[in-house]
Amino acid sequence: MEIARHWRLQRHRYSLVGEVCNHCGVKIFPARDVCPECNAPAKTPYTFSGKGEVYSYSTVHHPPEGFEHFAPYVVALVRLVEGPLVAAQLTDVEGEKIEIGMPVEMVTRKLRDDGSKGTIVYGYKFRPVIAGGAAVVAKDAAV
Amino acid sequence: MCVPRPLPTCYSLGLGRDKLEASHLKIMKPNRDVGIVGYGAYVPRYRLRGTEISRMWEGEQGCTPPIKEKAVPGLDEDVATMSLEAARNALKRTAIDPSRIRAVWVGSESHPYAVKPTSTIVAEAIGAVPHTLAADWQFACKAGTEAMQAALGFVGSGMADYALALGMDTAQGRPRDALEYTAGAGGAAFLVGPAEESVAVLEGSTSYVTDTADFWRRQHEHYPAHAGRFTGEPGYFRHVIAAASEIMAALGRKPADYAHVIFHQPNTKFPRKAGRELGFKSEQLEAGLLVNDIGNTYAGAAMIGLTGVLDVAEPGERVLMVSFGSGAGSDAFDLRVTDAITARRACALSTRDYVVRRHEIDYATYARHRGKIRME
Structure with a gap:
């Protein structure tokens, strides 16, 4: 039952919602209800900031079923600023030089697309942090 | 073939304008003062230059395109993901709890599903569910402002304190059609709320x-x-x-x-x-x-x-x-x-931040991004 499985996970996937251990304070992702550090129950939801950096990465040229549409694509281990290491795709990186330690931020994108008759699965990916502060008055002349 | 210009060379204005009567001057304003509490934009990073389209269909000597370039969504983007980022930017410019949003209304003509709302995806992801209205609006290019009108009335009536109205599209133009030069991608979200909290x-x-x-x-x-x-x-x-x-x-x-x-x-x-x-x-x-x-x-x-x-x-x-x-x-x-x-405006990326973030693509990449290449 893929629909039910994706539905159960969508809250975590859409917004990077994990858990926090009320005993030792460790932030947990993905949610597992038990703290991996102190084994105490940990069921309090925690929404991560989505900020992190690339810990390691690789490019997928031979994708599994459901991901063919996006290949080649980059997968990475992202170290979130709150601590957990998350496996996810990098997106918006064509033409970018990807490096270990590169700052990234979470975005919600299409994860897989099961054809024109199936559902679309959305979830977290990471992209290079967008630089803010662009000059708002710079306008090109009309063509 | 030169690209047909959409602007008529000769036209006359005045249809309806010169027949205004006092009874037609009906302005809409709710009894409760309302406004825009938060706003957010989103534009995908890919750009297709007009000259690349004219090169494709007119050759190197093609005529001047109507605009410089247009935004193209990534392979993993659609109106749901783009609406979500605009909504998150709107929320960054406020301090309200998303669970207080009583309506999430997305106006578009390129919703990902024919049946299944885009708005529920956005509402779920921003944390507005379950006590919210959610619906998709359709009225060509004014679906988003129609949602705004409704949101202003909804909050103005006192039925809600906050309502989120979005206009977002990944517009499609038929290859070689004049609209192919301009059909872009992007949009905005407005969180409507009480006037005293508004920008x-x-x-x-x-x-x-x-x-x-x-x-x-x-x-x-x-x-x-x-x-x-x-x-x-x-x-x-x-x-x-x-x-x-x-x-x-x-x-x-x-x-x-x-x-x-x-x-x-x-x-x-x-x-x-x-x-x-x-x-x-x-x-x-x-x-x-x-x-x-x-x-x-x-x-x-x-x-x-x-x-x-x-x-x-x-x-x-x-x-x-x-x-x-x-x-x-x-x-x-x-x-x-x-x-x-x-x-408030410094609390999220500016629209210009998204406009200057650009990665130029060629027509072949554009064709792939827009599903114009048949794979099976």
Whole structure:
């Protein structure tokens, strides 16, 4: 039952919602209800900031079923600023030089697309942090 | 073949405008003062230059394209993901708990599903569920401002304290059609709420709608069809100019009263022409005229223009926004910017931040991104 499985996970996937251990304070992702550090129950939801950096990465040229549409694509281990290491795709990186330690931020994108008759699965990916502060008055002349 | 220009070479204005009577000057403003509490934009990073399209269909000597370039969504983007980022930007400019949002309304003509709401995906992801209304709106390029009108009324009635209205599109143009040059991607989100919390307060709005078939897409058709130059005078100009004229007349305003004006922008010519006809100066259009850099974002076009204006507007300035949707109709909004704008706009990426983030692609990559390559 893929629909039910994706539905159960969508809250975590859409917004990077994990858990926090009320005993030792460790932030947990993905949610597992038990703290991996102190084994105490940990069921309090925690929404991560989505900020992190690339810990390691690789490019997928031979994708599994459901991901063919996006290949080649980059997968990475992202170290979130709150601590957990998350496996996810990098997106918006064509033409970018990807490096270990590169700052990234979470975005919600299409994860897989099961054809024109199936559902679309959305979830977290990471992209290079967008630089803010662009000059708002710079306008090109009309063509 | 040269690209047909959408602007009629000769037309006359005045359909409806010169027949205004006092009874028609009905301005909409709820008893409870309302406004825009938070705003956010989104534009995908990919850009296709107009010259690349003309090279494809006209050869190296192709004629000058109507705009410089247009935004193209990534392979993993659609109206749901783009709406979500705009909504998150709008929420960053507020301090409210998303569970207090009583409506999430997404206007678009490129919803990912024919049946299943985009709005529930957005509502779930921002944390507005389950005690919220959620629906998708459809009215060509004015679906987003229609959602805004409803959100302003919904909050104004007291039924809700906050409502989120979005206009977002990943517009499709038939290959080689004139619209292929301009059909872009992007849009904006506005969190509507009480006036005392707003960055821009609603002074009044109006709507001008007729049954005018200038652009349409039948069910199961991939690309829209249009009536060529007919979309100019009976479509765009009739409705935009009537809505703008009516709201100014009803509120006792003249063009010089506004610091900024935003018109629906299917190209650069139409909004500039409408502005001239109404008596606006080109400087008043500048901050909200984005079509040359991102293309026509359809349901998002006027709304993302307003986000560009709010990024630069000063407290106390008046702003006029007039949308247009084929089919056809215009919504006009008279807004007054408040002191809150100064601190609030820095809380999220500006519209310009998204506009300057660009990665140029060629026509083949564009064809892949837009699903124009048949794989099976």
